[in-house]
Amino acid sequence: MSTQTSTVALKCAGLVKRFADVTAVNGLDLEVFKGECFGLLGPNGAGKTTTVEILEGLTPWDEGTVEILGQRWSKGDDRTLRERIGVQLQETQLPEKVTVVEALRLFRSFYQRGHNVDEVIHTVALEEKRNARVGKLSGGQKQRLAVACALVSDPELLFLDEPTTGLDPQARLSLWDIVEKFRAGGGTILLTTHYMEEAARLCDRVAIMDHGKVIALGTPAELIESLGADQIVEFSVTKQLANEALENLPAVTHLHKRDGDYSLTVSEIGVALPALLAEIEQQQSEIVTLTTHQATLEDVFVSLTGRMLRDA
Amino acid sequence: MPEAKESHPLVELTLTRIREFLREKEAVFWVFVFPVLMTFALGIAFRNTAPDKTLVAIEAGDVKATETASLLSRSPEIAATVLSPDEASRALRSGKVSIVVKPVDNSFEYRFDPTRPESRAARLLVDDVLQRGKGRADVVSVGEAKITEPGARYVDFLVPGLIGMNMMGSGLWGLGFTVVIARSRKILKRFAATPMRRSHYLLSFMLSRLVFLVLEVAAVIIFATLAFGFTVRGSWLSVALMTILGGFTFSGIGLLVAARPTTIEGVSGLMNFIMLPMWLLSGTFFSSERFPQILQPFIQALPLTALNNVLRSLMNEGATLSSNWIPIAILLIWCVVSFVVALKIFKWQ
Numbered sequence: 001m002s003t004q005t006s007t008v009a010l011k012c013a014g015l016v017k018r019f020a021d022v023t024a025v026n027g028l029d030l031e032v033f034k035g036e037c038f039g040l041l042g043p044n045g046a047g048k049t050t051t052v053e054i055l056e057g058l059t060p061w062d063e064g065t066v067e068i069l070g071q072r073w074s075k076g077d078d079r080t081l082r083e084r085i086g087v088q089l090q091e092t093q094l095p096e097k098v099t100v101v102e103a104l105r106l107f108r109s110f111y112q113r114g115h116n117v118d119e120v121i122h123t124v125a126l127e128e129k130r131n132a133r134v135g136k137l138s139g140g141q142k143q144r145l146a147v148a149c150a151l152v153s154d155p156e157l158l159f160l161d162e163p164t165t166g167l168d169p170q171a172r173l174s175l176w177d178i179v180e181k182f183r184a185g186g187g188t189i190l191l192t193t194h195y196m197e198e199a200a201r202l203c204d205r206v207a208i209m210d211h212g213k214v215i216a217l218g219t220p221a222e223l224i225e226s227l228g229a230d231q232i233v234e235f236s237v238t239k240q241l242a243n244e245a246l247e248n249l250p251a252v253t254h255l256h257k258r259d260g261d262y263s264l265t266v267s268e269i270g271v272a273l274p275a276l277l278a279e280i281e282q283q284q285s286e287i288v289t290l291t292t293h294q295a296t297l298e299d300v301f302v303s304l305t306g307r308m309l310r311d312a
Numbered sequence: 313m314p315e316a317k318e319s320h321p322l323v324e325l326t327l328t329r330i331r332e333f334l335r336e337k338e339a340v341f342w343v344f345v346f347p348v349l350m351t352f353a354l355g356i357a358f359r360n361t362a363p364d365k366t367l368v369a370i371e372a373g374d375v376k377a378t379e380t381a382s383l384l385s386r387s388p389e390i391a392a393t394v395l396s397p398d399e400a401s402r403a404l405r406s407g408k409v410s411i412v413v414k415p416v417d418n419s420f421e422y423r424f425d426p427t428r429p430e431s432r433a434a435r436l437l438v439d440d441v442l443q444r445g446k447g448r449a450d451v452v453s454v455g456e457a458k459i460t461e462p463g464a465r466y467v468d469f470l471v472p473g474l475i476g477m478n479m480m481g482s483g484l485w486g487l488g489f490t491v492v493i494a495r496s497r498k499i500l501k502r503f504a505a506t507p508m509r510r511s512h513y514l515l516s517f518m519l520s521r522l523v524f525l526v527l528e529v530a531a532v533i534i535f536a537t538l539a540f541g542f543t544v545r546g547s548w549l550s551v552a553l554m555t556i557l558g559g560f561t562f563s564g565i566g567l568l569v570a571a572r573p574t575t576i577e578g579v580s581g582l583m584n585f586i587m588l589p590m591w592l593l594s595g596t597f598f599s600s601e602r603f604p605q606i607l608q609p610f611i612q613a614l615p616l617t618a619l620n621n622v623l624r625s626l627m628n629e630g631a632t633l634s635s636n637w638i639p640i641a642i643l644l645i646w647c648v649v650s651f652v653v654a655l656k657i658f659k660w661q
Contacts, residue, residue, distance in 0.1 A: 056505055058661065079507040087505040093497040097335040098328055110508040133335075151503075203378040 008067075009034045009157050009188040010055060013063035017050055017212075022049040022110065025061070026212035034156075037179065037189040039203030041196065043299060047212035048192040052161050055190065056087050069156060073115070082235025083111055084227055086155030088146045090162050096135030100126055100145055103134060104152055111153035124148040124178055147178055158182060160191045164198060176202060196297035208301055215304050223300045228253040231269040231300050233276065233292045236261050239285035249275045254303055265295065330523060332490070334417045339486070343528055343561060347478045348535045351471060354597075355540050365391040366434045367407040368592055369400040376415035383445040384413070389437060410610040413442075451631030467540045472623035473596035475532055478556065480616050482528065483562025484569060484583050489519050491570035491581040495659065504660040514655060518563040525559040546631030553633065554626060554640075561643050564650035565615065571658045590616040612656035618642040 010032040017025040024047045025135045032038040040048045050210055055066060057073040066073060071081045074192045075290055089128050092264055115123075121130055124144040129137060137145065143163060150158060160179065164172040174185040193199055200220045208216040208223070224230065235259075246264065248253050251272040255263035266272035270294060280287060302308060333339055370377050372394050373603060384392040392413075395403060403409045404423065411424040411434040420442060424431040444450075463466060494500050501514060536542035544551055573579040593600055593607070594616035599646040603611055611617050618639035633640065 055656065058501060058505055079509075082505065083508040085505075087502070089498060089502055091498060092502045094499065094502075095328065095332055095494070096333045101327065102331065105319070106321075106324045107326050107506065109319050109321040110503075110506040153506075195622075 007034055008032070009036075009069060010038075010190060011065075012051075012055065013049070013065050015054065015061055015066065017047075017054060017059070017061045017133045018247075024212055025054070028064070028209075028212065028214060030207060030214070032188060032190055033184075034188050034221040035186055036204040037183050037191060037202050039199040039206040040190070040192040041194065041199045041206050041301070042192075042209035043258075043301075045244065046192075046209040048209055049161055050212075052159055052190065052192055053089075054156070055080065055102070056085065056159055083113075083142055083153065084156045086150035086151045086153055086158045086306070088158075088160050088163055090165070092146060094134045094145065094149070097133060099133050100130050100137070101130050103145065103246060104148060107149040108152045117152065120148045120152045123151060123181065125174065138171070140167050140174065142165060143171070143175060144178065147175065151178075151182065155187070157188045157190070160189060162192055162194070164193070164195065172198070196301070200297055200302055206297065208304065210301075210305050216300060220297055223297060224295045224304065227265050227300060227303055228267060228297050230295050231267055231272075231292055231293050232264050233264040233269070233273065233290070234261065235264075235290040236288045237285040238288060239281060239283070241280065241283050241285060245279055245283070251275075256302060258306075263299075263302070265299065321457055322512045322519070325508075325512060326519045326523075329490070329520035331521065333486070333524065343478075343486070343524060344531055347528065347532050349469075349534055351474055351536055352539060354470055354474075355467045355536065358470070364426060365389055366411075367409040368392045368431075368434065368439055369395045369403050370545065371395065371397050371400050371412060371414040371571065373415065380415050380420070380442070384438065384441055386445065387437070387441045389439065413438060413439055420589060428645045430471055436520060458483040464627055467541075468542060468628050469599075469624065470597070471532065471536045471540075471542050472627045473620050475529055475555075476594070476616055476620040477591065477621055478598045479525065479555070479558045479619065480562050480587060481507055482524070483521060483559065484587060486524075487563055487566030488570040488579045488583050489566065489576065490517070490577055491577055492573050495570075495661070496576070498661070500659075500660040503544060510658070510660075511655060514567055514651070514658070517567065518651075521559050521563045522556060525555055527554050544627045546626035546632070550626050550633045551623070554619070554622050557640070557643050557647065558623075561615050561619070561650070563617050564647050564654065567654035567658070568650040571654045574659075590614050593617065595620050604641045612639075613642060615643055615646040618646075 008031055010030065012028060012030050015025050015028040016023065026047070028047075028051060030038075030051075031174065040051065042048050050188065053266050054061045055068060057068070057078060068081060069084050071077065073081070089229075098106070101117060105121060106243065108114055108117055109162075118130075121127055124147060126141060126144055126148065129141055134142065134145065135287060147163060148257075163179070167175065176198070179189060179191070189202075191199075191250065203220065205217070205219055206223060207214045208222065214225070218226070240260075241262070243255060246252065249272060251266050251268040252264050253267055256263040264276070266273065273292070277287075298308070364387045366389055368390055370380050370392055372383070377394050381392045381394055384390050390550070393409075397497050400409070404412050404425070409426070410431045411422055412423040414423065422435055422438065424435050426432055494549045504510075533542070533544065557606055565586070565628045569582050570579055572616075573582060593603060595601075600611050600620075622633075622636045622643075625636055626633075
């Protein structure tokens with residue numbers, strides 16, 4: 001075993017997946033290291049789920065190589081590989097009529113080794129719902145049970161596909177806790193999300209995906225830094241402004257204009273803001289709205305694609 | 313701490329099946345209560361008490377009508393009524409009477425439908441009574457021995473057929489729906505992401521079916537025994553073995569039907585397509601021998617025909633399994649082929 005395979009948990013290169021009418025994954029390269037939480041961030045339809053399901057060995061792919069924990073799919077030992085991974089699929093609905101503990105016992109029975117069922121119930125804080133039927137659980141509880149079913153085998157690598165989509169903030173926080181605990185125990189995680197704050201909070205490294213490709217890769221801090229600035233100024237005005245004048249303002253690194261709304265990426269807000277106000281006045285326009293915020297992964301996505309994450 | 317395996321996946325999967333079923337109250341009704349109700353209703357409708365009287369209408373006209381009526385009522389097997397010509401025709405058409413007798417001069421005219429067996433019988437009986445009434449004497453005196461044997465009544469014919477039909481229905485519906493719902497809810501895909509053996513998943517359906525089958529078949533047999541004095545003449549062991557084989561066969565066919573569809577509508581259509589010919593042709597309510605000779609090879613090859621034939625021969629005739637080896641072989645082939653093909657073409661997502 002080379003030193004590389006001992007530190008790399010998951011690797012894919014030149015991955016391509018075509019469906020009848022669309023190329024969902026278009027030459028994707030990924031490398032996830034052991035012990036890290038890696039995020040695939042992208043809008044709906046970016047190819048995140050297709051990618052994850054290929055990596056999980058559920059979907060055949062057209063081109064490229066996939067290596068999971070030093071093993072490859074369809075080499076005759078898929079079952080030993082499945083013993084080592086934990087999977088939470090987007091939108092799986094477990095049987096409604098069985099109870100939490102029954103569902104976990106069922107999943108536990110599929111694996112040679114793993115956790116005690118009650119231990120996992122404790123990890124996901126479902127003790128009170130131990131004997132409740134799946135159909136009676138709230139959305140957040142169902143999702144915690146889905147993650148518990150993935151954790152019950154004590155996996156080395158955990159796949160989470162949009163684990164918090166549609167959950168309220170509190171349910172999301174308690175799910176984040178579970179992920180962080182798993183990570184703290186030395187587990188590796190591949191997580192997809194279209195919530196930038198989720199990626200920023202949980203992930204050591206993030207790959208931003210769009211149209212089946214990785215368009216940016218790095219730690220959340222690195223990605224934000226790559227904007228060459230750390231503040232975003234968003235404003236709208238009564239009268240259209242000349243783009244060139246805005247781009248040439250001091251400390252402005254990037255201009256993004258969408259309908260009547262402007263968004264400036266700036267390195268020093270104290271320099272850029274007075275200059276902007278002066279420019280607006282000089283062009284005889286007036287401010288309707290103006291906000292500033294710290295740059296986020298969302299801004300990275302906007303600057304790369306010209307679109308917002310949520311409505312892309 | 314990680315620990316070793318707790319229980320066998322096949323046990324857990326089968327338990328899950330059983331729990332899901334028992335917690336679905338409607339399913340319990342259709343599988344256990346409905347067949348008993350059906351046996352009851354059909355058993356009552358076709359029960360053989362004292363042989364039914366032959367119903368005869370006499371066309372009203374002159375005094376001869378009442379004379380004819382009194383002549384006919386000498387026979388205990390005939391119930392005769394005098395009706396107006398219109399009413400008599402209507403009663404004949406709607407099957408309320410089997411024959412209409414019209415007195416003509418010193419003779420009679422019979423009106424009946426020769427394609428109806430009970431009408432032909434009525435004609436013979438009515439003619440015999442009238443001729444004797446008019447003075448014909450028997451040439452030879454004959455003796456009669458009347459036999460009403462359990463095992464030869466309609467209800468005896470019906471019970472094995474109902475058991476067979478019920479096994480088909482619960483096998484196909486029970487499996488088909490559960491599998492397709494699991495597929496549409498992506499539970500199958502989730503299972504496919506675990507090291508679970510796929511054959512275990514499919515086998516768990518067969519095993520859980522077996523548990524219910526025993527109860528299902530027992531419910532019908534016990535009810536028929538108490539209510540109608542039904543008796544199983546063959547060995548109970550043979551009946552049990554056939555129940556298991558029948559249950560496995562229809563579970564296999566159920567899996568095959570559910571191997572691909574992703575919607576309930578899709579699987580329902582397919583199941584009706586498969587079951588309808590068997591409801592009609594496989595001899596549940598009347599013998600499949602009644603269908604034309606040219607259809608017989610097809611009919612005999614249907615799994616429900618084979619199962620019904622074996623069950624009848626075991627229950628009604630007290631036959632042995634070995635004398636039924638042909639239909640048993642047909643069932644075995646259906647069972648193995650459908651399970652193997654289902655496993656092969658089964659879609660997990």
